Amino acid sequence: MSSSAIVLMVCVWTVILGGTGYCFFKLLTSDRQFGQGGEDH
């Protein structure tokens, strides 16, 4: 692979893995349970 292709791929993969990882980390470590907002209506 050319260096420009590697740089682009690594950058994009980092952004996507970072975004996915961050969201799932926040989801799985969240204190709030689903529906904890209480009786909605």
Added chain:
Amino acid sequence: MFGAVVVVSVRLLDDTPKADSVVEVDLTRGAATRREQLTFAGGSPILGPPWDDRPAAEQAAFGVRVRMAGNSRTNDRGERPMASKDRWASRLGLVLAMAGNAVGLGNFLRFPAQAVKNGGGAFIIPYLVALLVLGLPLIWVEWAMGRYGGRYGHHSAPGIFDALGRRPLWKYLGVFGLWVNLIIAAYYLYIESWTLAYAGYSAIGGFRHTKAADFFVRLIGDQHDKIYAISWLGMGVFFLCMAINVFILSRGLARGIELVAKVGMPLLILFAAVLAIRGLTLTPGGPDNPVIESPWKGLNYLWEPKFDSLANASVWLAAAGQIFFTLSIGMGSIHCYASYVRDQDDIALTGAAAAWTNEFCEVILGGSILVPIAVAYLGVEGMERTIQGASGLDLGFKVFPEMFRNWGALAPAAGCLWFGLLFFAAITSSLAMGQPIMAFLQTEFHLSRPASALAFGGMLLPLAIPVAVLNLDTFFSEFDYWAGTFALVVFAAAESILFAWVFGIDRGWQEILRGAEIRVPRLFYYILRYVTPALLLVILAAYIFQPAAGWDAYVRHAHPARWSSAPAWEWSPDGMIGQLLFKGLHAKEARLTAELASQASARDATQRAALETQIRLVRQTRLVCLIDRLVLVGSFAFFAILVSIAWRRRRAEGRLPA
């Protein structure tokens, strides 16, 4: 009897009285007393249930405006909040169901094909920009709209649009959110059935003896020179697939859709990871080795940035289009799923998690399978030839099983993995197409879940049969263009304007932030307000008026001095107007007619007869497409009439203020 209800005391809980001050009210009715925390509005306390069931005249006599308190106030249409019976069982289940809705065949077939066609690595740049200014904002818009609509008992786009808008027209624009799902499901389920048939045929080792292209023809019954394409095998698997979908939908959100997503999504990711690793470890060399190139060359081809294509407007349009398809935006399915989220539950983080999961499946997994494996066996030029149509269907269904044959004993397993992952990707998406229609029937016509699932199947059948018995250039292609491409942009443009400019961006922004577990950057407020609606209108115009020479030809000549040298205007067969005027079919007929004329004196009667058959087929295709368009208009009108009846029933039942 109303006189029996007495406000005993009103205690202000805020420091200073204002429009939304909270008050504690003691109420008595006969011997019963009740204490409620309510809010002021216009100087009168707003009372919650069960006091809000009183007719307006009685409320006025009592001196109060009876409304729900706090964040459960009536909406602009005067509707009261309603609790939903159906709920998601877990947050992870919701994320997986939403991600499953987004992750579809396009992630593994269309994305790599589009990237190859539009400049390889350079395509990724507009793609990511489109994700930032279109994808993520619209995901949040659709989640916020869905949760807001769900609060008032709406679980499908017409009701949700009506709850946000102030005019009756909006609910008819919301009809797109039902119609699009039904039309797309009619052909999407057909492709889903192919994946099921291919997975089964791979499992029994069928591709050892049968060429994949031959199996494809057998499955769809295509006869090249005939308008009809009947295959009993294909129809059987198609109806089996429909039955599976209807059955899962009839089991409900938690026990049906969520369960399938919880099983299907991890398996899909596992299958894709195994295939990607196996594909990238193929090595060329040796006289009998069918691998002619390193798969990394394919990866390089996909990621090598060709920056000159960034100046091409068509590439930006293609990137925006891919973001639409991949995130399932503009369909009404996200609204529907989000409408079952509770009022104070987070949507910002959950929505972002589903969107990023889709990107992971598309760019990282999807980008590492199709192109690298195809380049390994076909070389770069061979891959480019096969991927020509930019849908990836030919490569995925006709060529991949041939490549897997080289994997020896692993071939059946590889086929199962590939078509299994496509099947899971497809079914999690097709379920999301059925749910909005079912939710509409359940909410508006009080149908039970199994009855509404059967009704969905019943609506699907008259549309699915022509898809299955006519060749792919007719109903299949027309449905894909009008519902699966054009209508998505219309719907998304309408919802972004409704959210930012009718409902109001400030209220909309508060909806997105309500219960948010991540900080949504303020930048998105401005993107939502200005950039997304403007961009969608530009994309819509570009789709409608697309010229045959491409927009670049005119962008390059935009200067008055160069305008005269711009190419003559002609509609593109891919644009909305070109499609409407059958530009592609007319051009094909003209080409075939010219070819026939040039052979008028030739003696080869067989060749002339073949050309005449082709010309006849083009004319038949045009005629069938006209019928198809009547079907499309008729099905839209059918849903519009259902919505009209539903709203009349709502008024009659007192669910909507007269």
